[in-house]
Amino acid sequence: MATIKDVARKAEVSTATVSAVINDSAYVSPELRARVLAAVRDLSYAPSLAARNLKRGRSQLIALVVADLANPFFSRVVWAAEAAVAAWGYSLLIFNSDEKPEVERRILARVRTLSCDGVILVPVGDSTEHLQSDPDGKPIPTVLFGRTVAGDRSDTVTIDNISASRQATEYLLDLGHTRLGTVTGPLHLTTGRGRLDGMLAAMRSRGLALESRYIRSGEFREDAAYSVARSLLEQPSRPTALYVASGLMALGVMRAVADLGLRCPGDISIASTDTIPGIGGLRPRLTRTEHPLVDMTNEAVRLLVDQIRRGGPAEPRNVVFQPSLVVGDSCAPVVARSVASPLSSSGSGQ
Amino acid sequence: MATIKDVARKAEVSTATVSAVINDSAYVSPELRARVLAAVRDLSYAPSLAARNLKRGRSQLIALVVADLANPFFSRVVWAAEAAVAAWGYSLLIFNSDEKPEVERRILARVRTLSCDGVILVPVGDSTEHLQSDPDGKPIPTVLFGRTVAGDRSDTVTIDNISASRQATEYLLDLGHTRLGTVTGPLHLTTGRGRLDGMLAAMRSRGLALESRYIRSGEFREDAAYSVARSLLEQPSRPTALYVASGLMALGVMRAVADLGLRCPGDISIASTDTIPGIGGLRPRLTRTEHPLVDMTNEAVRLLVDQIRRGGPAEPRNVVFQPSLVVGDSCAPVVARSVASPLSSSGSGQ
DNA sequence: AAAACTCACCTAATCGATTAGCTGGGTTCG
DNA sequence: CGAACCCAGCTAATCGATTAGGTGAGTTTT
Structure with a gap:
């Protein structure tokens, strides 16, 4: 060279x-x-970027640390982030913390030694102390994506989880369902917790309660959703409708429904937050809320580049995007009988 | 710091x-x-990695350049590559050439200035001259993934495309189908071309021909597959079974089938190469061939690290993986009438 | 006991850029 | 006419590591 x-x-x-x-x-x-x-x-x-970076003290590198690269949701974030980052003249490093706080810690240490100019982080831990590069040094510019962490002062880009689950829940309630169940994510995450809370709020405002035996939470994975959905649906009297907190989980729930010999939406209605893109040709088509994922990612990159340019974090900015309901055919109106005597209709499936 | x-x-x-x-x-x-x-x-x-890299002349960075980050197939490659690369102590840079040769060229120039230690490339062009860093300099260690390029002397990791489409085709033929159609990828790519060739070979060896009006090729995208599948299926006498060259394309084909009011597998059987993971709960379940994607990715990283360590390319190694057939319920035996008089049964579906 | 080795550690050159500060010729102005 | 100033372009210090080569004390060899 x-x-x-x-x-x-x-x-x-x-x-x-x-x-x-x-x-x-x-x-x-x-x-x-x-x-x-x-x-x-x-x-x-x-x-040579190595020489230039050494002298300039920056690297033109932005790291994207996601919680689970196997989740198509984050794959789409990767896709959108690559484009956004390239448009600003940076290159994108990908890391997968696999929902493990100690892996996240290792990754952030590496991000430091690579002297990345910034990080977009989907946090898995409940603390972000390790974002501080060291006691004295200044922290790496950071934007939290999708999830937030209590007490953190980084910029954040999220969706309104409460609104997402509320919209989906109200749709189910409007169809006449009263016995609802949910498969949500881990409750220590803002996404898992928030989506449960929105559902509870929506039901409460109609004077309904969500029975605790109809509430299941598990990791945001297909297999986890499958098994909690199975145990949820195998109960003697099962709910007539489910709200599922993620697109990937919805697939797991669908598989559980299929394996139990139930029909969707005939035996059970399903609404979710987020979906897997491109499956519109398969049946049933999910009724779900969608996030403006590309806009969210662009905004995260914009905030990050802004932090990098101004050389330090300003007042933290929290950008919240609104989800919107997209109706498919995975939900059906509840039959009159079920509404009239919810406790007696245990064997409707099969 | x-x-x-x-x-x-x-x-x-x-x-x-x-x-x-x-x-x-x-x-x-x-x-x-x-x-x-x-x-x-x-x-x-x-x-500081910048300083260390400057002195050592390497960067601990491996670039993965994929042809289309929006394709879930490549998302899975990203997922597997991140893990493999991390296990060898490297970090992963992601680039999306978006099937555009000129973008690929720009990316590879950037990969050079970032002094990446190696590149895993899903080539979109038909030439790899630009892999040479410069006239005199030595080329960056490279492994071509999934596709090959004529005349290239890099290591490659691919699947046996001929075998993939042959297996799927033979499965359809065994069900009694004789009037087959295909939606395949671009014919200038080894993946698109090879999968068509395997199908042709399978049919030929049974004394059957694939009518050219039943052959459609398009980009490996959901929307592209949707439109070519529509035009293919809207012909007066349509095939009774389709082989689709990719998982993402299969989704597009399914959507076209649904939009045309056809039932799968009732009106048309569909077999594909590759699928979208996790959709086992949706109907129909695709019959498809699967690649050992994780093994392939691990092998690509292994070959690359080996090149990096030995400091220069040895005799090029071409590793070919074998796909295997996984049966779902998107294919049905052809009804006797169709077998007997294939030319007269034009209006079987809706 | 002097020569020849080891060993543990240090000094300083080096990687390839960026950039503060200098130089010397040409203008401008009092 | 000389001082002050500009300007294009140069010299050399610098970023933070690695590493060739050097040093002096202790050990072995003859």
């Missing part, structure tokens, strides 16, 4: 001049500029 | 000693070692 010295020698100028031409950081006469550019081309010179 | 000098000063040793302790690159007496480690801890020192 040619270095700046080779270019300088070939163009018969100093390295400072080459640098000035390359970075447009000072006026250089047209003649020298042309000589430099010719030399750059001839040697097919590309500046 | 503390530097190695700060550590050296605090531990009252030279920077060389600190470096030796950190890298275990030379014997250091227990006493000094302890002093150094204490200083490292107190200052919470982490070596």
Whole structure:
């Protein structure tokens, strides 16, 4: 690889001049500029980022740390983030904390040594102390994505979880369902907890309660959702409708429903928050709330770049996006009988 | 951020000693070692990768350049690659060439200036000259993934496309289908072309031909598959079974089938290569061939790390994985009438 | 006991950029 | 006319690590 010295020698100028031409950081006469550019081309010179970064103290790297790369939701975030980050001139590093706080800690240490300019983090722990690079040093610019952490002062980009589950729940209630159940995420996460809370609020405001035996939470995974959904649905009297807190979980629930020989929406209605893109040709089509994922990701990157540019965090900004309901055909009106005597209709399926 | 000098000063040793302790690159007496480690801890020192990389000429970075990040297939590759790369001590940069050769070119230039230690590339162009870092310089260690490029001398990791489509096709033929159609990928890609060829070969060996009006190719995208499938299925006499060359395309085909009011497998059987993970609870369940994606990705990373370690490419290695058929319920035996008089049964579906 | 080795550690050059500060020729102004 | 100023371009310090080569004390060899 040619270095700046080779270019300088070939163009018969100093390295400072080459640098000035390359970075447009000072006026250089047209003649020298042309000589430099010719030399750059001839040697097919590309500046070493390692050297540049060492001197400048930045790296043009943004890290995206997601909680579970196997979840299609986060895959889409990766997709959107790659584009957004590239548009700002950065490159994207991907890390998977796999929902493990200690892995997250290791990753953030590595992010530090790689001197990434910023991090977009889907936090899995309940603390973000480790975001501080060290006691004295300044923290790495950070934007929390999707989830928040109590007491943290980073920028955040989230959706309104309460509203998401409320919308889905109200849709089910409007169809006449009263015996609802839910498969939600871990309750120590704002996404899992918030989506349960919104559902509870929606039911309460109609004077209904959510029976605790109809509430299940598990990790945001297909298999976890499958098993909690199974145990939920195998109870003697099962709910007539379910709200599921994630698209991936909805798949697990669907599989449980299929394996139990139940029909959706015939035997049970299902509404979720988020879905798996592209499955519109399969049956049933999920009724769900959708997040403006691309906008959210763009906003996260914008906030992060802003932090990087201003060189330190300002007053923390919390951007909340609104989900919207998309109706499929996984929900059906409850049959009159069930409404009239909810406790007696235990064997409707099969 | 503390530097190695700060550590050296605090531990009252030279920077060389600190470096030796950190890298275990030379014997250091227990006493000094302890002093150094204490200083490292107190200052919470982490070596600057920028400086280290500049000196060492490597970066601990591996780039993964995929053809379409929006495709769940590649999302899974990202997931598997992140884990594999981390296990070898590298970090993963993600780039999306979006099937555009000129974007790929730009990305590879950037990969060079970032001085990535290696690249896993899903090539979109038909040339890999730009893999050469420059006329004289040595090329970046590279492994081509999924697709190959004629005349290239990199290591490659692929599946046996011929076998994949042959297995799926034979399954359909065994069910009695004779009027087959296909929705495959772009024919200039080894994946699109190979999967068509395997199908043709399977049919030929049974004395059958694949009518050209039943052959459609399009980009490996859901929407592209949707539209070519629609135009394929809207023809006066449509095939009784389809082979679809990718999981994402299968979703598009399913949507087209649904929109046309056809039932799968009642009106049309569908078999594909690859699927979308987790959709086992939705109907129909795809009959498809599956690749050992995780093994493939691990192998790609292994080959790449091997190239990096040996410092230059050896004789190119081409590893081909075998797909296996997984039966769902998207295919049905053809009804006797259709087998007897294939040309007369135009209006069987809706 | 002097020569020859080891060993543990240090000094200083080096990687390839950026950039503060200098230089010397040309303008401007009092 | 000389002082003050500008300006393009250069010299050399610098970023923070690694590492070749050096040093002096202790050990072995003859």
